[in-house]
Amino acid sequence: MPVSSATAPVTDAPLPVVQAQDLEKSYGALQAVDGVSFAVERGECFGFLGPNGAGKTTTMKMIYCVLLPTAGELRVLGLDVRLSPRQIKARLGVVTQDNTLDTALSVRENLLIFARYFDIPWKTARRRADELLEFVSLDERGRDKVEQLSGGMRRRLMIARALMPEPHLLILDEPTTGLDPQARQLAWEKLRQLKRTGVTQILTTHYMEEAAALCDRLVIMDHGRIVTAGSPAELIRTHVGREVVELRGFPDEADARRSLAQIAAMAGDLAEQHEVHGDLALIYTRDGETVLRRIREHAVPVESTTLRRATLEDVFLRLTGRMLRE
């Protein structure tokens, strides 16, 4: 059987959907984004994590072309954000951090009006609106005013609306912040379904379990810079190891430090890394059972011990510190 050349495209490796090189955004003296470089590949879900003020939303806004970079390169869908913002925006779906729905209009009308911004003909818009309302499980609510929707429903409507132009790239800025666990699970399910259809996604989130559940790769940002990048599993392995022993109930921080030093000494090379935060001591290890046994054998005075798997949250807190950001 002859091999058709059409099945084996001779083009170069596909261009990244988003490519940033030394990207910067500053407001006067404030450097909101301070030289970040990353590439988002076709079909993946790429996450941005970081404390408040880390520069995540500013980076998103530069990607969806409402903010111009101060310096550096940024190409989205192969186009330069400085030269072709309209062409880029025509192929994006954006779920902004705040809902931007028309509350005076019905659920379905919100989709139709948005479709017109993209010059989608009414007929096509009506058909897509019905499909998408079904997709986000709002098909029963099409005629209701947005005012009558719950927070979770509004968020799903935002997602449906972002999908109206059949975007090549979906940008989600904190898609599930403020939702109850059921609403969040449903949103995740929809986003995973979308990913299976090949829609590239970029999301920011404060929820580590959200990043772990959705993202193929992610970066953690702090003070406008990327502090680390990788898959959730890689990041956990690199920065914290496999397991975490949590020790609580020390009278004060000095005591916690003393006891931890003692435990670390006897755990030897098992306590790969350890730290104290207030009355909480953490030991990152590849073998938590053994560490726990040694603590018991040596009768170190500790009120409670917990052994758990290391999570992305451990990575996040290790890299960005536990200082409160407001």
Place this chain on the structure above:
Amino acid sequence: MIRAGAFSPRGALRFWQRNVFIFRRIFPESIAVNFLEPVIYLLAMGFGVGAYLTSIGGLPYLTFVATGLVATAAMFGATFECTYNAYVQMYYEKAYDGAITTPLNVEDVVVGEILWGATRSVLYGTAFLTVIALFGTVRSPLALLVPPLFFLSGLMFSVIAMTFTAVNPSIDYFPFYFALFITPMFMFSGIFFPLDALPSWVARAAWLTPLSHVVSLSRALILGTIETRHLWDLVWILVVTFALFPAPVVLMRRRLLK
């Protein structure tokens, strides 16, 4: 300044269409309030004051007031749209933030909003014109030019209002806009009494207000008393509108793109 290629007429039209769509959904409440106010003034002043003051410059007082108030109806249409409505859309509903994630730019959104303000001006002004026509105040077919005039003056009042809205820190400041700008203008634009009866400096100060020119023109068109001097009213409106047009666009860009 305004970036090249930042504005697209098609984008502005799309945002205008959105506003039309919403307006139709909330019709007729949407028109009632702003429309009723000048009608109440007409009835109160026309019949109340008109009972004592039977004519001004040879015109029945009701006719004098009605032909001036029609310009106010138009002014309110644009002004309410581009102050309270625009602010709610921008700040509370975040409709502008949503629209600019689509192929629409801030420039399109602001221009679309201003065009819609002008459209409301035409709607309110024309509705009011129809009402006063029933009172027999319309004396000339030139009155047919009043709606196009209201489109122009609506652009002017929308541009002025959007400029204020773009820099307004809170919705609580709109009463200042009305108390210090709209209301004095309403009183001293030759609607209720001719300006030439006032000390000459007042008349000259009134000449600086946008509304006085719209009143002057609409009265002349409705009564068929148009003269060459009215051309200057038209020129005034056009110059102010176009000179100020970049201001709300630039200021709104600065406000939204942070």
